[in-house]
Amino acid sequence: MRILVTGGAGFIGSHYVRTLAERGDCTLTVLDKLTYAGNLANLAPADGRFTFVRGDICDAALVGELVAAHDQVVHFAAETHVDRSISGAGEFVRTNVTGTYTLLAAAVEHGLGTFVHISTDEVYGSIPEGSWGEEQPLAPSSPYSASKASSDLLALAYHRTYGLDVRVTRCSNNYGPYQFPEKVIPLFVSRLLDGGKVPLYGDGMNARDWLHVSDHVAGIEHVRQGGRPGEVYNIGGGTELTNLELTGLLLEACGAGWEHVEFVEDRLGHDRRYSVDDGKIRAELGYRPAVDFEKGLAETVEWYRDNRAWHEAHKGP
Incomplete structure (x- = not known):
């Protein structure tokens, strides 16, 4: 099986590549493209077990050449940081929409087998109670x-019109090693380890479900190998926390007190709560998150503690 992984030098994509490379x-x-969040160091543990191509998913000629040589595409490549999208949406539209179109068009042209499109629970918007289904x-x-x-x-x-075998996954908030320090957990941990302060939006009561990156990758593999064409699969972690609760856990893990927290003006359009119902992937494909959140968070903090050079070189804004 020949698999093209877009965005494979990023946080989740690199974990996916390392996992499949280990399996062999x-x-x-x-x-x-190796933008600010892409890092070849994320792929170092898999050196020699993949081919790397530096390029843009909007480059139709390059994408066509690569798609033609592969059986499947797993599409991670995206601009993902909400704050950056608020200050400059153009690159998000270009990469996330035009880039995806470029890949899909090549997939149809060259008769690709399966196209797994990696998405997010944020597309559903906020939900005050309960959980969103697909x-x-x-x-x-x-x-x-x-x-x-x-x-x-x-x-x-593209599935409905052209019959392309498209499978979409929508995950909850990911955490784990190698995550660029603009997202809340690595941002807070890296600052707290340096004795600095961390910014907490609004009243801190925005709630998210947390999913370890290894569980996310396992869910994606369930969908790639056994999912149905044209279907959407939610992938959840099963640990819902307010940002205030998460901050308390991170302070404790880093040996810091609440004096290191600064409450800041809330983000524009900040969704109050996300929650996905992942019963479909559990029932159809046997997915279950395996990483206990307390253990996973402790190991994540320890990874950043042990890899100070990595996060010092990749600090977010």
Whole structure:
């Protein structure tokens, strides 16, 4: 099996590549533009077991050449940081929408087998109680989530119109090693380890479900190998926390007190709560998150503690 992984030098994509490289049962090619969040060091543990191509998913000629040489695409490549999308949405539309279109068009042209499109629970918008199922109409709030919702719909349209075997996954908030320090856990940990302060939006009561990156990758593999064409699969972690609760856990893990927390003005359009119902992937494909959150968070903090050079070189804004 020849698999093209887009965005494979990023946080989640690199974990996926390392996992499949360790297994050794497929041929892997990574396509990554190496923007600020892409880092070849993330792939170092898999050196020699994949082919790397530096390039842009909007480059139709390059994408066509690569897709033609592969059986499947697992599409991670995306701009993902909400704050950056608020200050400049253009690159999010270009990468997330036009880039996905470029890949889908090449997939149809060259008769690709399976196209796994990696998305996010943010496309559903906020939910005050309960959990969103896959049939929930999309109601994104930020330019980031709107661009991802657009790419989801485009991918699913390519299944309905052209018969392309598209499978979409929508995950909850990921955490784990190698995550660029603009996202809340690595940002807070890296600052707290340096004795600095951390910014907590609004009243800190925005709630998220947390999913370890290894569980996310396991869910993606369930979908790639056993999912149904044209279907969407939510992937959840099963640990819901407010940002205030998460901050308390990170302070404790880093040996810091609440004097290191600064409450800041809330993000524009900040969704109050996300929660996905992942019963479908559990029932159909046997997915279960395996990483205990307390253990996973402790190991994540320890990874950043032991890899200070990595996070010092990749600090976010």
